[in-house]
Amino acid sequence: MSRLPLVFECGHSRLGATLDTARGTTGLLLVSGGNEIRAGAFNGQARLAAEIAAAGYPVFRFDRRGIGDSEGENRGFRKASRDIAAALQAFRAMAPQLTRVVAFGNCDAASALMLAGGAGFDALLLSNPWTIEDASDDTPPPSAVRSRYAEKLKNPRELARLVTGRVNLRKLARGVMQAARPKSAPSSLAEEMRSGLQQFAGPVRILLAENDRTAQVFTDNWDSKDARIARCPHAGHAYVEPHARQWLREQILAALA
Structure with a gap:
């Protein structure tokens, strides 16, 4: 296994990326949420990539346009579909043995994958999807x-x-x-995400950290009986707790297998 820094094209911009190599024919593409660089919070995505690659699965990470090492304008998660599509194409080019690619996105990266109808992947891991219309409202549901x-x-x-x-x-x-307040109606963003996800025919797993407000709001905006939902108790948004890190790794490895 080795770690390779690289660049790829998205329109007229060059985007920074990292490939953790492995021989497996199934790969994992990590989509960063928010304005986070591809290393992730506290280098969490870089550590996760190394662990997954050590298990035999190549892992590709990238910076969206206008973030980190990437050129261009940061247009937010709603406009990220071209970035994700270009990253998938670059991943397949760099790891030609791949026959299957799974996408993992946390927060608005999960939302971006849903809005893009699965973005051409074979399976989706959607963690703590962002459904909040007003980011300034920090009131828990x-x-x-x-x-x-x-x-x-x-x-x-x-x-x-x-x-x-x-x-x-x-x-x-x-x-x-x-x-005692009644449950509010689903946000328009949640409805867009639901519509986008309905276009995807592959396997989907929705991962929720139970102590995370983003996950709690998502639960209020989604069908609580959705069989695709898996919950990690006593976990925060970035799964930094030791038991949560292990749980997340197991969920990813199960999807790759």
Whole structure:
């Protein structure tokens, strides 16, 4: 296994990429979310790529236009389909043994893959898809508040705090009122993502980190009975917790196998 830095073309721009080589005929293409460079948060995607390649699967990572080492204008995840298509083409060219390519995207990278109807991949791993219309609204959805209070009620220490008056009753009342709010209608972005995903005929797995607000909002915007959903308990957005890193790696390896 070796790690190769490279560039490829997308329109009139040159994009930076990294290939972790392996002999497998199934490969993984990592799509970065937000304005994150291809190394990922705290180098997480680079570490993940090395682990997956060590298991025998080549891994391709790239910077979207206007991000990191890539030229061009950053037009956001809604306009990322050309970048993703060019990355897939470059991956296949650099690893000609590939017969199958799986895409993994976290946050709005997952949304971009859904909006692009699967973007030409053979299978999709969609992690914590972004469905938030107003990014400035940091209020957790009612379902997340209810879940949090349900967990507190199971904890003897929290019950003791309530009985002994060590709980801020005003804050508690606000939380109860928030939890009682009805479920809001799905966002228009979520409906676009649903429509795009319906165009994809391959295998799909939706991965949700249960402590992540983005995943919680997605749950409110999606069918909770969707059999493609898998949840990682006590995990944050980037799966930095040791058990979450292992869970994510196992989910990816299962999709590649």
